[in-house]
Amino acid sequence: MTDTMGDRVRLALTHAGPAVVPPRFVAAYQRGGTPTSTHLVAIAAAAGTTPIWLMTGWPAAHALPKPGRTSP
Numbered sequence: 001m002t003d004t005m006g007d008r009v010r011l012a013l014t015h016a017g018p019a020v021v022p023p024r025f026v027a028a029y030q031r032g033g034t035p036t037s038t039h040l041v042a043i044a045a046a047a048g049t050t051p052i053w054l055m056t057g058w059p060a061a062h063a064l065p066k067p068g069r070t071s072p
Helices: 005-016 025-030 036-048 051-056
Strands: none
Touching: 005 025, 005 036, 005 051, 025 036, 036 051
16 A cells, blocks of 8 residues: 555556656656646546545555556
8 A cells, every 4th residue: 555645646647657747747746746636636537546545545445556566
C-alpha cells in the first residue's frame, strides 16, 4: 500500500501513461507536488481509480498495484 498522496499520484501516473497532464506538471508531481483538482480527476480516470483514493488511500478496493506486482 502507498502511504502518501504523492506516492499514490506517482503510482497513478505510471499506470496512466503519457499525455494525461502536461509534461511540466508530471515532472512536478513526480517530485511530490500536489496536483490541481482538474489534474487529480484526469490522473485518476486515466489510471482506472478514483480521486478520493489518490487523496486518502480509501477505499482500498480502488488501490492500484505497485509496478512489478501482480494480483492473484
